Amino acid sequence: MHDNATFPADFLWGAATSAYQVEGSPLADGAGPSIWQRFVHTPGLVRDGHTGDVACDHYRRYREDVALMQQLGLGAYRFSVSWSRVLPQGRGAVNAAGLGFYDRLVDSLLEHGIQPLVTLFHWDLPAALDDRGGWLNPDVAHWFAEYAEIMFRKLDDRVTRWTTLNEPWVVSDGGYLHGALAPGHRNRFEAPIASHNLLRAHGAAVTAYRATGKHQIGIVVNLEPQTPASDSPADVAAARRVDAYMNRQYLDPVFLGSYPEEEMTEIFGEAWPTWPQEDLRLISQPIDFVGINYYTRSVRRHDQTAWPLYAAVVRQPGATYTETGWEVYPKAFTEILVWVKERYGNPPMYVMENGAAFYDPPVAQEGRVRDPLRVSYLRDHLRALRDAIGQGVQLRGYMAWSLLDNLEWSLGFSKRFGIVHVDFATQERTPKDSARYYARVIASGGAVLDEPLP
Numbered sequence: 001m002h003d004n005a006t007f008p009a010d011f012l013w014g015a016a017t018s019a020y021q022v023e024g025s026p027l028a029d030g031a032g033p034s035i036w037q038r039f040v041h042t043p044g045l046v047r048d049g050h051t052g053d054v055a056c057d058h059y060r061r062y063r064e065d066v067a068l069m070q071q072l073g074l075g076a077y078r079f080s081v082s083w084s085r086v087l088p089q090g091r092g093a094v095n096a097a098g099l100g101f102y103d104r105l106v107d108s109l110l111e112h113g114i115q116p117l118v119t120l121f122h123w124d125l126p127a128a129l130d131d132r133g134g135w136l137n138p139d140v141a142h143w144f145a146e147y148a149e150i151m152f153r154k155l156d157d158r159v160t161r162w163t164t165l166n167e168p169w170v171v172s173d174g175g176y177l178h179g180a181l182a183p184g185h186r187n188r189f190e191a192p193i194a195s196h197n198l199l200r201a202h203g204a205a206v207t208a209y210r211a212t213g214k215h216q217i218g219i220v221v222n223l224e225p226q227t228p229a230s231d232s233p234a235d236v237a238a239a240r241r242v243d244a245y246m247n248r249q250y251l252d253p254v255f256l257g258s259y260p261e262e263e264m265t266e267i268f269g270e271a272w273p274t275w276p277q278e279d280l281r282l283i284s285q286p287i288d289f290v291g292i293n294y295y296t297r298s299v300r301r302h303d304q305t306a307w308p309l310y311a312a313v314v315r316q317p318g319a320t321y322t323e324t325g326w327e328v329y330p331k332a333f334t335e336i337l338v339w340v341k342e343r344y345g346n347p348p349m350y351v352m353e354n355g356a357a358f359y360d361p362p363v364a365q366e367g368r369v370r371d372p373l374r375v376s377y378l379r380d381h382l383r384a385l386r387d388a389i390g391q392g393v394q395l396r397g398y399m400a401w402s403l404l405d406n407l408e409w410s411l412g413f414s415k416r417f418g419i420v421h422v423d424f425a426t427q428e429r430t431p432k433d434s435a436r437y438y439a440r441v442i443a444s445g446g447a448v449l450d451e452p453l454p
């Protein structure tokens with residue numbers, strides 16, 4: 001334990017959302033469709049037929065939402081840009097109205113003293129680019145860099161922290177290997193290609209940023225520590241494979257310029273190509289910080305039926321699980337941040353997402369939503385974060401996932417991650433007890449974390 005660790009005075013306390021999950025009005029003012037627009041409107045793919053047509057109506061209510069952020073004392077807001085609002089066809093003609101939305105959002109945040117953290121891609125690829133192969137087409141790296149450059153030119157005078165991709169692992173695994181997320185493919189040969197092109201796109205955008213931008217750029221990955229269920233060589237190997245697949249597959253190329261070849265070949269066999277060295281040079285150029293999303297860890301055992309990783313999650317007796325079935329395990333949060341520090345040369349880090357879905361009622365009761373499980377999740381994870389700072393991790397900020405209850409992708413609105421409750425029938429916002437608690441953490445610079453929970 002490092003009881004003396006504290007959060008630095010300039011630590012950024014914020015909350016995060018993503019475009020398709022909160023904005024609504026996906027086709028307004030000349031925007032083009034994204035792959036998520038298509039996915040949600042294909043019957044049977046999203047729970048209860050929910051869509052992002054309205055979502056949290058943030059596209060129209062952003063001013064009200066920014067005022068709410070200010071009331072909570074947030075110093076930062078992480079949001080993503082919808083590529084097909086800005087470029088309806090994914091490339092070519094810019095839609096000035098779409099770009100104008102992000103321009104106004106940034107101004108409004110700054111007027112309220114809130115730093116914008118902008119993510120260029122949070123899964124909503126323009127449908128027009130999917131028609132040309134999407135992340136499987138090597139040209140996508142170039143298309144992404146062109147789009148990124150438009151955003152840099154428009155906003156870099158006011159935005160000082162950029163990230164290229166959100167969670168390339170989820171895009172590849174959910175979108176191309178298991179198919180639960182858009183574009184819904186299930187193909188072992190496609191997943192490595194999608195991952196590699198995502199990373200090439202990241203590299204190409206960083207190159208564009210060095211030519212046009214003046215501030216900082218990084219990437220956001222989700223990390224999930226993997227623990228073997230036993231000492232048996234089969235379980236140890238299973239945990240090692242998943243760790244390579246989920247964690248090292250992305251950070252190794254970015255920081256070390258190589259893939260974890262041994263495990264990737266074990267998992268993908270002949271579907272794992274040999275990649276050109278020049279691609280790895282593009283991918284591994286220096287970034288200014290790394291964004292980490294942390295939700296849970298997994299305990300793994302070998303499972304012959306679990307294609308293609310042959311690893312299954314072992315449920316932990318006595319542990320608390322969230323509504324998405326994820327174990328609450330704050331200790332691994334400290335461990336994974338320290339692991340990043342040690343393996344990748346102590347880069348500056350931001351936690352770009354951390355949070356939990358627990359059951360909340362659809363309607364607030366007398367202006368209040370009691371969410372004690374989320375309050376304690378937040379408290380325990382912020383303490384774990386402080387421990388990581390005590391162990392020398394250069395943490396610059398923390399973004400809670402999520403500011404608002406929102407569209408949890410193919411699970412529709414069935415999972416509430418917000419610190420602010422959204423009544424989806426009326427769009428009324430109610431800060432949950434977790435938001436009130438977070439406001440106190442922020443106001444006290446973290447000191448409240450040592451007090452007993454209210």
Ligand code: BGC
Nearest residue numbers: 018166167170222353401408
């Ligand atoms: C994503 C979010 C998502 C959250 C909870 C992350 O994987 O970046 O978009 O809502 O986890 O599942």
